[in-house]
Amino acid sequence: MMAHNVEDVRKYAVVDPAAEAVLASPESPIVLLPRKPDAPIAPAVAEGTSTFGFMLCYAPLHHLLFAQGLDVLVMTSGNVSDEPLICRNELSLERLGEVADVFLVHDRDIYRQVDDSIVHLVGGEPVLLRRARGYVPTPMYMEQDSPQEILAAGADLKNTFCLVKRNQLILSEHIGDLEDAEVYHHYVRSIKHLAGLFEVKPRVVACDLHPGYLSTQYAKSLPDVRVIEVQHHWAHIASVLAEHGRTGPVIGIECDGTGYGTDGAIWGCECMIASLTRFERFGHLEYYSLAGGDKASKEAIRPVLSLLRQAYGEAFSLREFAWLLSRIEPQESKLRLIAEQIDKGVNTVKTSSLGRVFDAVAAMAGLGAYNHFDAQLPMALESVATPDCEDRYEYDVYISGGEPAQLSLRKILIGLVGDLKCAEAPALVSAKFHNTLAEALLAMAKLARESTRLETVALSGGVFCNRYLLNRVLMRLKWEGFEVLWNRDVPSNDGGIALGQAAIAAEILKSRS
Structure with a gap:
């Protein structure tokens, strides 16, 4: 939403001094703010979250709009969720006609689309969730020059390049998800544009290890360049090191949805000993089998069945857990099909x-049962968590033989299901789950510290x-004496x-030079 001034924002959201400073900054990002419970905003706006996204007028045209007596505008940057920005007037009217009541158009064509930046505050400090308008293309700096000019192709989701x-x-600015053909073409054009602007002619290209990524395929299609493949989660930790001007090694804790691992599995909760030249996998979340490929990131029933089957073993059955599963997926035939896939290892x-x-x-x-947009369910889970709860579930972090340390979810899930069976409120379940994860990640970091004597966690x-x-x-x-680095200036x-x-x-x- 856009407001004319901070006083208008305060009618709908809680604005502390740190948030006010970011709202009024020259970058003028969207700032995620705690919503007031009685805010007179339509329920469909930011549904399922505890925040509103607000920005202030940052262009003369915006001030002219609000001079007409407007209070707040609910607005879009000119796109449907997960789709690229629309830059042509006639196409915007066609594609967004059922979304928007009013269109702001102009007789000047848009040369380059750049999305709004998004910020939230953690411990009173601004942290970027999307880096675009206002922040790009301001460079970051290394202590020493690179021997050669480089293009880093990025990932396929929430793509940026460097x-x-x-x-x-x-x-670069936020590009988007490359599986959309329009976004991919915008990605290729943007690389050429920014390289021309800074007079960069890359002789080295860095890309993700995943052979199916479009960004990886693009990198490998470029002629006369050296390609350096970088494991996904190592790149995450390296982004923290680069932002803080460090080279490592550090204890890296990386948690996300998906990333191609060196063993061919899909990684997503990792503890590694990492520098900018190498990494070693120290520990990870215990593997589970996920059925359905890309559907698993949309349909929550798929990880639910996988995780319950693993936690309960032979004690798990669809009949025994019908009270829980039917609320998520009412079709018994679909439940049986997914369960059979998991048991037989078909498409898992x-x-x-x-x-x-x-x-x-x-x-x-x-x-909820479905992610209609990225991270919809996790955001809903975070939004209901009771803030003053200190309770948690039991958990196990263990080392077996010469294998990496592992975090088992078995006790967590059994405790959580027990709470649900006793009709505990989602707010309490969410808080206990979050608290348990924090303790488990701390336990993993402490094991890594004992093994390496490293005191810094990224x-x-x-x-x-x-x-x-x-x-x-x-x-x-911090309570346990670690120095902690995390992303602030990049997502x-x-x-x-x-x-x-x-x-x-x-x-x-x-x-090597």
Whole structure:
């Protein structure tokens, strides 16, 4: 939403001095603010969350609009969720005609679309969730020049790319999800535009390890370049190091939805010992089998069945858990099909994804069954958590033989299901789940410290866009004497991947020059 001034924002949301400073800053981002419970805003606005996104007028035209006596505008940047920005007047009227009541158009064509930046506050400090208008293309800097100019291709979701010239790390604006053809073409055009603007001619290209990523395929299609493949979660931790001007090693804790691992599994809750030149996987969430490919990120019933089957073993049956499963997926035939897939290993992948665990817990708590947009269920779970709860579930972090340390969800899920069976409120279940994760991640970090004598922890990954969890993890790590680094100036989600790829590639080149 857009408001004319901070006083108008305060009618609808809680604005503390730190938030006011960000709202009024020259960058003028959208700031996520705690909503007031009696705010007179339509229920469909930011449904399922505890925040409103507000920005102030930042252009003369905006002030002219509000001079007509407007209070607040509910607005879109000119796109449907998960689709690219629409830059042509006639197309916007066609595609958004059923979404918007009023259109602001102009006789000047849009040359380059750039989305609004999004910020939230963690511990009173601004943290970027989307880095775009107002912040781009301001470079970040390395202590030493890179021997060669570099393009880092980024990831396929929430894509950004990064150019390296001398000691400059030039991160692009938020591009979007590359599976959309229009977004992909915008990605290719934007690389050429920014490279031309900064006069960069990359001879080295860094990309994700995933062979199916469009960004990886683009990187490998470029002629006469050296390609450096970078594991997804290593790039996340490297983005923190680059932002803070460090090279490592550190204890890296990375939590997200998906990333291709070196063993071919889908990683998503990792503890690694990482620098800008190498990493070692120290620990991870215990693998579980996830059925249905891309559907698993949308349909919460899929991780629910996988996780319950693993937690309860032979004691699990569809009949025994019908009281819980039928609320999420009423079709018995679909439940049987997914359960059979999991049991037989048909169209399943091994994963340590924490993002899918959040989906499952939100669904079991009765907060929804489907992600209509990215992280809808995890955001709903965060929004209901009781802030002053200190309770948690039992958990296990263990090391077996020479294998990496593992976090088992078995006791967590059994305790959580027990609460649901006793009709505990979703707010309490959510808080206990978040608190338990924070303790488990702390336990993993302490094991890593005992093994390596490292005292610095770097946090990254899309799960740390969750303010409740991030605040809790920060508090517990600092209490135990760790130095903690986390993403602030770049997103902790995949919007920061390109920065990490670029920093790794530059450091590898420096070490070999």
